[in-house]
Amino acid sequence: MTPRADHLTVEVVDLIGTVVARYHEEYEHAASQHSLTGAQARVLGLLAAQPLPMRRIAQRLKCEPSNITGIVDRLESxxxxxxxxxPADRRVKLAAPTDEGRRTAEALRGSLNFAREPLGRLTVAERTLLKELLQRMLGTAPE
Known part of the structure; x- marks a missing residue:
């Protein structure tokens, strides 16, 4: 890698770090507005997309299943x-949002404002390119 490319990589990594830090800060703030911890809000957000077994939630959030059990217990209470x-395996329990859980997840997602304004300054083509580049970086780009 050339010195210029290496410097550019460092700059991109720093920018990604700043975006991630802002996202987490905003997410924690939004979660607290709904009397949730950040972890509870992330679990609720995942479940709003589809009911999941505890093990799958733990895999997606890269944490121990026992942590997820406690989080789901608190959300359930x-x-x-x-x-x-x-329905596919009666031995497995799925965590699923209630109607109130779905409404809360939707309200939480709607209150995450930090990226809306900056992304709104990008054209649709620029946002599409950014999405595709991020997907390529993560190895999730459609084939």
Missing amino acids: RGLVERRPD
Whole structure:
């Protein structure tokens, strides 16, 4: 790698770090507005997309299943999540959002404002390119 390319890589990594830090700060603030921890909000957000077994939630969030059990217990006690049997395997329990949980997840997502304004300054083509580049970096680009 040339010195210029190496310097550019460092700059990009620093910018990504700044975006991630701002995202986490905004996410924690938005979660607290709904009396949730950041971890509870992330679990609720995942479940709003689809009910999941605890093990899958733990894999997606890169944490121990026992941590997820505690988080789901707290969300369940607030009426935001329920446990139900997996129709494909009755031995497995899925965590699923309640109607109130879905509303809370939607409100939480709607309150994450830090990127809306900066992304709004990009054209649709620029946002599409950014999305595709991020997907390539993560290895999730459609083939």
